[in-house]
Amino acid sequence: MTPTWEQVRGSNYGTMGRTVCGTVHRPDGSWSRIWHAPEETWRFENEAGEPTRIENTTDRWFRDGDGTMVHSVKSPHTFYATVGIASPSYLLRAYEMFPPSGARGGGDQRFVTPSAPRSVRVRGRDGWEVSSLGPRANQTVSYVFDAELGIALRWQRGEDWMELENPTLDELFEPTLFTWTGLSRPAEDDAAKYQREHEERQRVLAAIPQALPTWLPLRINAQSQSGDARTGELKVSISGHAPQFTLRRWVSAIGEPKAERPNDSTPERYRRSIGDWTYEIRSHQDISRDDCARIVDSIVPVDPPDRDPVEITAELAAEEHDRREAEMLDMLGTGRVLTDHLEDESLFIRTDFTDDAAWRDIAVAAMAPIPQGDGTEFAACLTCIDNPEYDGLTVDGLLQAIGESPTYYAFLVDAETVTNPEMPIVAVYTGPDEPEVPRGRTFRVIPSEMWGVENNLSISNMDFESFADSADEDGVFRGFPEPERPVEEVTTREIAQWIADHVDTDALREFHAQIAGRKYRYPVSLFEVDLAEVHAHARDTDHGAHAVLLGYDEFLDATAAGGPALRGTMPTHNGYWKFVLERGSHRPIAAYRITNAPYVPPAPQDGVRQPMRFEVPFVCTEPVSFSTLTDDDDLIDRDVVQRAVLAEAARLHPDSEITGGVPTLQRIPRLVGFNIGCYVHIDGRSVFYVSIVTDIDDEFIVQEVPPEGMRVVGPGEA
Numbered sequence: 001m002t003p004t005w006e007q008v009r010g011s012n013y014g015t016m017g018r019t020v021c022g023t024v025h026r027p028d029g030s031w032s033r034i035w036h037a038p039e040e041t042w043r044f045e046n047e048a049g050e051p052t053r054i055e056n057t058t059d060r061w062f063r064d065g066d067g068t069m070v071h072s073v074k075s076p077h078t079f080y081a082t083v084g085i086a087s088p089s090y091l092l093r094a095y096e097m098f099p100p101s102g103a104r105g106g107g108d109q110r111f112v113t114p115s116a117p118r119s120v121r122v123r124g125r126d127g128w129e130v131s132s133l134g135p136r137a138n139q140t141v142s143y144v145f146d147a148e149l150g151i152a153l154r155w156q157r158g159e160d161w162m163e164l165e166n167p168t169l170d171e172l173f174e175p176t177l178f179t180w181t182g183l184s185r186p187a188e189d190d191a192a193k194y195q196r197e198h199e200e201r202q203r204v205l206a207a208i209p210q211a212l213p214t215w216l217p218l219r220i221n222a223q224s225q226s227g228d229a230r231t232g233e234l235k236v237s238i239s240g241h242a243p244q245f246t247l248r249r250w251v252s253a254i255g256e257p258k259a260e261r262p263n264d265s266t267p268e269r270y271r272r273s274i275g276d277w278t279y280e281i282r283s284h285q286d287i288s289r290d291d292c293a294r295i296v297d298s299i300v301p302v303d304p305p306d307r308d309p310v311e312i313t314a315e316l317a318a319e320e321h322d323r324r325e326a327e328m329l330d331m332l333g334t335g336r337v338l339t340d341h342l343e344d345e346s347l348f349i350r351t352d353f354t355d356d357a358a359w360r361d362i363a364v365a366a367m368a369p370i371p372q373g374d375g376t377e378f379a380a381c382l383t384c385i386d387n388p389e390y391d392g393l394t395v396d397g398l399l400q401a402i403g404e405s406p407t408y409y410a411f412l413v414d415a416e417t418v419t420n421p422e423m424p425i426v427a428v429y430t431g432p433d434e435p436e437v438p439r440g441r442t443f444r445v446i447p448s449e450m451w452g453v454e455n456n457l458s459i460s461n462m463d464f465e466s467f468a469d470s471a472d473e474d475g476v477f478r479g480f481p482e483p484e485r486p487v488e489e490v491t492t493r494e495i496a497q498w499i500a501d502h503v504d505t506d507a508l509r510e511f512h513a514q515i516a517g518r519k520y521r522y523p524v525s526l527f528e529v530d531l532a533e534v535h536a537h538a539r540d541t542d543h544g545a546h547a548v549l550l551g552y553d554e555f556l557d558a559t560a561a562g563g564p565a566l567r568g569t570m571p572t573h574n575g576y577w578k579f580v581l582e583r584g585s586h587r588p589i590a591a592y593r594i595t596n597a598p599y600v601p602p603a604p605q606d607g608v609r610q611p612m613r614f615e616v617p618f619v620c621t622e623p624v625s626f627s628t629l630t631d632d633d634d635l636i637d638r639d640v641v642q643r644a645v646l647a648e649a650a651r652l653h654p655d656s657e658i659t660g661g662v663p664t665l666q667r668i669p670r671l672v673g674f675n676i677g678c679y680v681h682i683d684g685r686s687v688f689y690v691s692i693v694t695d696i697d698d699e700f701i702v703q704e705v706p707p708e709g710m711r712v713v714g715p716g717e718a
Contacts, residue, residue: 008117008128011150012095015169020151022167024088025123027159036092040074041178044088056178069180072187091164094143094152115656115683120144120707121609122153123165129154131685140684211249211277215298216242217291245269245283247295252278253309254316272296276304332363333384341383342405346454348382348425351393352415359386362413362423365447380454382411395428395440402430409457409464411450422446424476427453429464436465443468445477453477486525491628492570493521498586507551511577511591515570520669521628524568526581531589532562534580538592546597547575551590558590565589573621574598598717611709616692616701619714620673629667636668636676640698645678645689648702656683663691675712676700 003011021035032052035043044053051069054061061069089096117128127144144154151167218240227234246263250256252273258264259282266282270292273279279296281287305312333348341347348366350359363384369377393401398410408431417425424444433439441464445453456462471477496516503509515522539556543549559565559580566581572593579591604610629635645661660681668676676691690710692701703710 002119003117003128005114005117005130008130008145008150009095009098012145012152014150016095018169019171019173020092020167020169021171021173022092022151023165024091025163025165027161031165032088034088034092035173035177036088037173037178038093041173043177051180054178054180059179061180061184069182069184070187071180071184088162090155091152091162094145094155097141097143113684114143115685119147122163124607125153125167127153131683133684140686142685209302211299211302213247213295213298214300215294217287217295218242243283243285243287245281245285245287248280248282249277251276251304251309251312254313270296274299275301277301328360328364331367331384332360332386334386336383336385336387338385338387338390338401341385342402342407345383345407346381346458347385347407347410348413349385349390349393349398349410350387350413351390352413352418353388353391354415355418358418359413362417362425362447365423366411366425366450368447370448370451378451378455380450381458382450382454395426395442398428399430399440407431411445411454416444422476425450427464427467427477429468431464437463437468441465441468442475443471443477444475449477449479452479484527487528488526488566490524490526491521492518492524495524495568495570495581495586498581499588502587505551505554505590507554507591507593508588510550510593511579511588514572514577518622519671520622520624520633522570522623522625523628524570526566526568528583529565529567529580530562531559531565531580534565534567535559535562538578543594544597548595549592550595551592555590555592571623573619573623601711609708611711612706613713614690614703614710615713616673617715618673618695619717620671620675620693622671624669624671624674626665626667629669631667633667634670636670636693636698638663638666638668641668641676641678641691641700644700644702645680645691649680649682649687649689649704652704653682658682660686661689668693673714 017038019035019037021033023031024034025031031047033045033049040055040057042053042055043051046052050063051061052063054069055074058074060072060074064070114130114132117130120127120129122144126147128147129142129144131140131142133140140157142154142156143152145151146153146167149167149169151169152164153167154163155161219242221239221241223237225235225237246266248259248263253276256278259266263282266284268280268282269287270281270289271278272293274296279299281292281295338347338349348363352359363382367380367382369379371377393412395412398412402410408429410428410430412426412428414426417423424446427443427445429437429439429441431437431439445467453467457464457467467477470480492515496512499508499512500516503512535556538552538559555578564583566583566586568579568581570577570579572595575593575595577591577593580589581587582589601611641663642661646658649658649661658680661678664677664679668674670693672693672695674693676693678689678691680687680689688705690703690705690712692703692712694701
């Protein structure tokens, strides 16, 4: 029997004041072991078993970025917050989102009018899911509460979520869990340093004379409050509003300083030099140039610094040089120890110490941002290791130093890298030994391609061998080959017209019948080829044991002699056509079709929920290119689909608040069996619906997709 929200909430109230522990998982794959004893006692441990946060009634410790525990004595005047990620208290103290009436002042409900509970499973445990629209973020917040314990098993808001695994209530915790006796530093040191730096900045700023404008563009607002029409007496409330802007100034002879955040992203509205100074106005509001000019004209000038601008410029240049040098030394990793950087870092190790300048140039080139031509840039994120201890380090020595750590690749700068003008860097596979990629396999990569190798290896988007196998004959990866570019971009309609009078084989007749019978145009790219290459590729292609081929032998015969041609590929319902045309005349030479074996779903597994099998009486067999659909095509009205979906949702959920239902597609082809997706919001919960076009105009088969998913099955499909 499904409980009510009040019953589910009551079961969660039953966890108040009880100890709880469990493992909290997050979307990025990380997890933490958590212990909590109400009201204020916590312990967090990371995957390595190291405490990252400890808190009791009087003290608090947290692990800083350098690995040191930072200690603070708790005070009623200090507020602590977890910034950037959701706090596990959302799970372990979920009841604070919907406190009982009268608690904490009463009325502080942050989880209001939730949806009706529905049964779900989270990490092997049964639970009840409810959703509500969060009042602050204007996003749906979902909770899953354990059906047995009442504790929250899952919390989600947008793409952020947490899940609780193996929850345990009422365990007796050792008091030592919630204290720290190891090395730590007081948090007051950091706070005091920040306060001192802030006060120093304010003192310096206060000593700089301000050059302020004496005129601003003012919009006057007047609101009558009371008066007498007989006497003309009137009381008016007057207020004024001026645009907000930033006024920058600098000595023209010294030059413009770099705009700092947030002004670097604020639009520049006006700039003018007057006397020793240059003035600039930046604002997100529109201010006319005439008003800007009048503002600058009204500025009461001050004297510039009583120093030679040349001397100041040289001083600033020296400081900038020192800053860049310090950044460079930090970036180059001088003195770093390799074994301190084996977790989630892309190692860039210097093994040749004959030329310091060359090492610096190579490192800078390897990490330089590379423009992609669309306004974006990509750069390799490398951890440089510059330590003479690794002078002459070989691949075998690297593998021995790394040992069994989870580092799967590294980069070496050796003598060849230093002396070769191309600066080819050694990439080394350091993962487990595998038949396809033995441990210690290497290739070289030029600096301008480092971003692609490092970026893809670091997120496991591509395999090491994908780059190694694409290296040139000398073992250097210089980028993937430029993609083949088509010589013509046409559609199936043009091809059908070209070949209509020249179909002299069964395969060509079937090819023409299929493309001529299509309702909508489909784009096709044509490439210049030599038939001998097409023949060899078709001959050597493994189509699979269960694929069905039409016209394959005739295709091989027609292409065997070679010669210039145009090649194209076109998808079908369960496969694709390959065809070749004569250049110029576009007469067909040959075509063959590959029909893949029908999809067979995997066998069900115990404990794994299977997608729902939804049978329909027809299936859409015509591929559709949405980029070529136009308003002149025969399209289905999106509003008609929306009404059908909302009607079905209202039938299934008669007492719910239902909104949405707008099709995800902007243009919908009128093809029998075509599937249309729509999101419907039911009591704040997002539910996916599928509408299937029928052979009756503007009538659809509408189905709500269950949480485990759905597979639409047509005639003849498994």
